Amino acid sequence: MPEYTLDEWRAIMRGEKPQPSDDYIVIAFPDDELRTAYLSQVSSWPEMEVRAILRKMLGGPSHLSILDQIHLQVLKAKGPSRSLDPDAPDMRHFSEYESRAILAAAGRSSEPVWQGISWVLDLLPDSPRDALGAVSAYFRAHFQVLSDWREAGLSDAIALIRHRYITQGRTERERKIKLLRSLDPRDLEFLIADLYRAMGYAVRVTPRQKDGGKDIEAERGNEKIYIECKNWEQKVDVNTVRSFGFVVMDKNMTSRVLVSVSGFTERGPETAEKLVMESSVRHRMILLDGHRIVQQLNEYLGAGWHLRADQIIARQKRSC
Numbered sequence: 482m483p484e485y486t487l488d489e490w491r492a493i494m495r496g497e498k499p500q501p502s503d504d505y506i507v508i509a510f511p512d513d514e515l516r517t518a519y520l521s522q523v524s525s526w527p528e529m530e531v532r533a534i535l536r537k538m539l540g541g542p543s544h545l546s547i548l549d550q551i552h553l554q555v556l557k558a559k560g561p562s563r564s565l566d567p568d569a570p571d572m573r574h575f576s577e578y579e580s581r582a583i584l585a586a587a588g589r590s591s592e593p594v595w596q597g598i599s600w601v602l603d604l605l606p607d608s609p610r611d612a613l614g615a616v617s618a619y620f621r622a623h624f625q626v627l628s629d630w631r632e633a634g635l636s637d638a639i640a641l642i643r644h645r646y647i648t649q650g651r652t653e654r655e656r657k658i659k660l661l662r663s664l665d666p667r668d669l670e671f672l673i674a675d676l677y678r679a680m681g682y683a684v685r686v687t688p689r690q691k692d693g694g695k696d697i698e699a700e701r702g703n704e705k706i707y708i709e710c711k712n713w714e715q716k717v718d719v720n721t722v723r724s725f726g727f728v729v730m731d732k733n734m735t736s737r738v739l740v741s742v743s744g745f746t747e748r749g750p751e752t753a754e755k756l757v758m759e760s761s762v763r764h765r766m767i768l769l770d771g772h773r774i775v776q777q778l779n780e781y782l783g784a785g786w787h788l789r790a791d792q793i794i795a796r797q798k799r800s801c
Contacts, residue, residue, distance in 0.1 A: 485511045487518050491526075494534045507537050509634035520640060524650035531645055532602055538638040539601055539616070540631065542593035545585045548628050549594055552579075553586055578626060601638075607783035609646035613639060646784040648776055657778075657787050658771035661742045664790075666712045670696045671797040672790060673710055673740055673774070678797070679781040682706070686801045695737075708738040717741040722753045726766055737766045744770040 483505045492498045493507065500507060510516035523531070561575045575583065584590035598619050604612040620627075620635045627635070661669065667689070674684045674697050682699035695707035709725055711717050717739070725739050745753035745768055753768055769777070778786050786793065 483511070485515050487515055490515060491519075491530065494537065495530050496533065506630065508540065509538060509630055509637045516637065516640075520644045522650070523641070523644045524653040528606075531641065532605070535602060535605075535638055535641060536599050538634040538641070539597065539599045540595065540634065541597040541599050543595040543597070545582060545594050548626075549582050550586065552626055553582055556583075578623060605642065606646050606785050609642055609784060610780045612642050612646075616642070647779045649779065649784070654772050654775045657775045658742060660787050660790065661771060661774065662712060664712060664794075666710065668794045669712045669740075669742070670710050671794045671801070672778075673697060673708060674699075674801070675793050675797040676774075676778055676781055677706075677708070680777075684801075686797070704735050705733050706736050706738055707734055708740065711739070711741040711743075713741070713743055716744045716746045717753060718746045719753045719755075722766070722768070735765075738769060739766065740769045740774060742771045742774065 483502060485506075489498065490511065493500055493505070505511075510519065519526075556575075556579060561579065578594070581590065581592055581594045585592070585594050598615060601612045601615050604615065616635055616639050620632070620639075624632065661672075664672065670686055674686050677684050677697065677699040680701075682701040682704075684700075685698045687695055687698065696710050697708040699706040699708060711721075722739060722745070725737060782789075782793065
């Protein structure tokens with residue numbers, strides 16, 4: 482059984498060293514220890530290396546394998562198990578994968594049995610949420626016929642995309658929080674408005690007003706959210722949170738969101754976090770600190786949003 486070290490595995494995945502043996506794992510993280518080591522430092526690895534690893538995990542086009550041939554034997558014995566018509570459950574159909582495998586085995590098609598989804602890389606870094614959705618959908622469609630290592634590779638690809646482009650390391654998040662803190666308070670409102678637009682809400686940035694009201698209204702279906710943004714040097718205390726809860730009263734409102742780039746106070750007999758857990762305000766108020774906002778911006782606007790922040794803000798200003 483091959484032995485793995487992080488440095489050697491990375492070099493092999495980058496193509497700088499040859500794969501030492503056929504059983505050396507390159508389509509997934511080979512063990513939990515290496516997986517943890519790689520993901521814990523994911524923000525520091527070169528972008529081209531991360532993409533090379535994802536390319537192997539996602540898989541490219543491939544032809545009939547031994548596992549596919551075994552699956553064909555099961556099909557031959559039992560027939561297709563899939564019903565496409567709920568009104569005719571006894572009518573069974575071959576899946577797209579099964580049809581490709583059957584034609585390939587019969588020598589009637591040169592089309593790859595497995596199409597591969599390396600095209601997901603074209604969604605990164607700007608649309609990590611869509612990339613995750615694509616990989617998850619592919620996994621759900623094929624999990625019954627995937628090999629164990631191919632399943633592991635897709636699961637690892639999901640983890641790698643999430644850690645690299647959404648949650649990121651603390652150092653990278655702090656760098657983006659520093660950018661947020663440099664924004665004019667009004668510009669922060671437009672940036673948050675664009676975030677909620679990307680989340681599927683119709684948004685309206687309210688006219689300038691004295692502090693304590695709502696800065697943004699966001700609506701989606703039956704949801705109506707009031708959002709207030711704070712870009713203070715100090716953390717927001719519990720009194721400010723409580724005040725926001727009472728100042729903004731609307732029977733049509735479903736929830737409030739209070740954004741504080743600097744975070745919320747964590748000491749004292751009553752904290753902001755404790756307040757929102759009280760039965761009277763639970764599920765009706767959400768607190769978002771700098772770290773949470775950065776992760777949401779990464780997820781919905783892409784990991785490179787900080788490089789386009791001025792453009793995003795200008796676009797939102799024109800649309801409001």
